[in-house]
Amino acid sequence: MKISVIGCGYLGAVHAATLASMGHTVVGIDVDAGKVDRLARGLPPFFEPGLDELLRDGRTTGRLTFSTEFADAADAQVHFLCVGTPQSKTSDGADLSFLVSAAEALLPHLARGAAVVGKSTVPVGTVDMLRGILAGRPDVPLAWNPEFLRQGTAVKDSLVPDRLVYGVEGGKAAAFNPATGAPRAVTAALDAVYEPLLNAGIPRLVCNFATAELIKSAANAFLATKVSFINAVSELCDASGADVTELSEAMGMDPRIGSRYLHAGLGFGGGCLPKDIRSFRSQASALGVGSVDDWMGVVDSINLHQRSRTVDLAAELCGGLAGRSVTVLGASFKPETDDTRDSPALDVAARLAAAGAHVTVTDPKAVNHAWMRYPQLRFEASTERALEGAELVLLLTEWDEYRRLSPSAVGGLVRRRVVLDARNVLDPAAWEAEGWTVRGPGRAGSTVRLAEIPHF
Numbered sequence: 001m002k003i004s005v006i007g008c009g010y011l012g013a014v015h016a017a018t019l020a021s022m023g024h025t026v027v028g029i030d031v032d033a034g035k036v037d038r039l040a041r042g043l044p045p046f047f048e049p050g051l052d053e054l055l056r057d058g059r060t061t062g063r064l065t066f067s068t069e070f071a072d073a074a075d076a077q078v079h080f081l082c083v084g085t086p087q088s089k090t091s092d093g094a095d096l097s098f099l100v101s102a103a104e105a106l107l108p109h110l111a112r113g114a115a116v117v118g119k120s121t122v123p124v125g126t127v128d129m130l131r132g133i134l135a136g137r138p139d140v141p142l143a144w145n146p147e148f149l150r151q152g153t154a155v156k157d158s159l160v161p162d163r164l165v166y167g168v169e170g171g172k173a174a175a176f177n178p179a180t181g182a183p184r185a186v187t188a189a190l191d192a193v194y195e196p197l198l199n200a201g202i203p204r205l206v207c208n209f210a211t212a213e214l215i216k217s218a219a220n221a222f223l224a225t226k227v228s229f230i231n232a233v234s235e236l237c238d239a240s241g242a243d244v245t246e247l248s249e250a251m252g253m254d255p256r257i258g259s260r261y262l263h264a265g266l267g268f269g270g271g272c273l274p275k276d277i278r279s280f281r282s283q284a285s286a287l288g289v290g291s292v293d294d295w296m297g298v299v300d301s302i303n304l305h306q307r308s309r310t311v312d313l314a315a316e317l318c319g320g321l322a323g324r325s326v327t328v329l330g331a332s333f334k335p336e337t338d339d340t341r342d343s344p345a346l347d348v349a350a351r352l353a354a355a356g357a358h359v360t361v362t363d364p365k366a367v368n369h370a371w372m373r374y375p376q377l378r379f380e381a382s383t384e385r386a387l388e389g390a391e392l393v394l395l396l397t398e399w400d401e402y403r404r405l406s407p408s409a410v411g412g413l414v415r416r417r418v419v420l421d422a423r424n425v426l427d428p429a430a431w432e433a434e435g436w437t438v439r440g441p442g443r444a445g446s447t448v449r450l451a452e453i454p455h456f
C-alpha cells in the first residue's frame with residue numbers, strides 16, 4: 001500500500017519508518033527541509049532507540065522516502081496527519097494551525113477516494129473543522145487514529161501497540177456492513193495498513209470521532225493525575241517522616257492501583273503531557289464541564305510545584321544558591337530521548353542559575369538540543385567533567401548511567417558530597433555509606449539531617 005505521513009517529528013518519523021518496515025511504501029512529508037534532508041539520508045533528526053536501523057532499512061529497500069513536496073504524496077491511498085499540536089501561545093488550548101496548513105497543502109494532491117487519517121493529539125471538534133477544509137471532496141473519507149507511542153520506546157510501541165483506535169463517521173455501528181460484518185471504506189483501509197498488527201492479535205477499537213479525539217487526552221490526563229497524586233503525597237511524607245518510595249511500592253502492589261507512574265519525583269514535562277492536560281482542561285471548560293477543568297488545574301499546579309520544591313530544597317542544601325557551583329544531571333524531559341521540550345530538569349537548572357548559582361548541566365543525549373535554548377547555562381557532555389568541583393549534585397533526569405553512578409567515584413570529583421536525587425532513583429544507604437548527604441522528595445525520614453552538612 002502507498003501511504004503518506006505528513007509531519008515527520010517524534011511521532012511521524014517513527015510512524016513512517018515502522019509502516020515501511022511492515023512492507024508499505026511510505027513517503028514522509030515535512031516542511032522542515034533540514035529534517036527531511038537528514039531523514040532522506042537515513043539519519044534520525046533526533047535520538048530514538050531503534051529508529052536509525054528502521055530508517056536505514058527503509059532506505060535500503062527503497063520503501064521509505066522523504067520530501068518537502070506535497071505533490072510526492074499524490075498517489076498515496078492513505079495520508080496520516082502527524083503534525084504538531086502545541087499549546088497555543090495565547091491560551092491553554094491546542095494550536096491547530098499546523099494541522100490546518102497541512103490539510104490545505106494536501107488538498108490539491110488527494111487522489112480519488114484516498115483516506116485522510118489524523119494521528120496528532122487534538123481537541124474534540126477537530127475532525128469537523130478538517131471536514132470543512134475538505135468540503136469539496138466528499139469522496140475522501142476521514143478517520144482519527146490517535147497515537148499512544150512513548151518517546152524512548154516509540155519503535156516498540158508502534159510495532160507492538162497495546163491497542164489501535166479508529167475514530168470513524170457514525171462510530172462502530174456505521175463502520176461495518178450489518179449483513180456481512182465486513183468493514184466499510186476507511187475502516188477497511190486502516191485494517192489494510194495495520195494488517196500485520198491485527199494478525200498478531202493487537203486489539204482494534206472502532207468508535208466515533210469525539211471518542212477518538214478525547215481518548216488520548218483522557219489517557220494522558222489519567223497518567224498525569226497519578227504522577228501528581230504521588231508527588232502531593234510525597235509532600236505529606238516530608239511533613240510526617242514517612243518514606244514515599246516505600247509507600248508507593250506498597251501501594252503499587254495492589255493490582256487495582258499498579259506501580260507504573262506512581263513514582264514520586266520532579267514531575268512530568270515534554271511535548272505531550274503538559275499541553276495535553278491543558279488542552280483537556282480547556283475543552284472541558286468550553287463544554288461546561290467544570291469538574292474536569294478544576295481537576296486538571298490542580299494536577300498541573302501540583303506538577304509545576306515540584307520544580308519550585310526542588311529549587312527550594314537545593315537552596316536549603318547549599319545554604320543559599322548565590323555563587324554556589326551546582327551540577328545538574330539530565331537535560332531531556334525524560335530518559336532515552338533528546339527531547340528538551342518543557343523539560344523539568346532544564347526549568348529547574350534555569351531557576352538555579354537565576355538565583356545566582358553557577359550551573360553546569362550534562363546529559364547523555366540532549367546537550368546539543370539544550371544549549372541553544374538555555375544560553376545562560378553551562379553545558380558539559382562528559383559526566384565526569386560536569387561533576388568536577390560541584391558543591392551540590394542534582395539528579396533531575398533518571399538516565400540509567402546516572403542511576404549507576406558510583407558514589408565513591410563521584411565523591412572524588414565533587415567539592416561537597418551532597419546530592420539532591422529529585423527522581424528518587426539512587427540508593428540512599430549506598431551513597432550515605434560513602435559520606436554523602438542524600439535528599440529526595442518524600443524521603444526526609446531516611447536522610448542525614450541538614451545540620452550535618454559541612455559548609456565552606
Ligand SMILES: NC(=O)c1ccc[n+]([C@@H]2O[C@H](COP(=O)([O-])OP(=O)(O)OC[C@H]3O[C@@H](n4cnc5c(N)ncnc54)[C@H](O)[C@@H]3O)[C@@H](O)[C@H]2O)c1
Nearest residue numbers: 007009010011030031032083084085098101102120121151
Ligand atoms: N511525541 C510523542 O511521543 C507523541 C506521542 C503521541 C502523540 N503525539 C502527538 O503527535 C503530534 C506530533 O507530535 P511530535 O512530538 O511528533 O511533534 P514534533 O514537533 O516533533 O513534529 C511535528 C512535525 O510536523 C512538522 N510540520 C509542521 N507543520 C507542517 C505542515 N504544514 N506540513 C508538514 N509538516 C509540518 C514539523 O516540521 C515537525 O517536524 C502532536 O499532536 C502530539 O501531541 C506525540
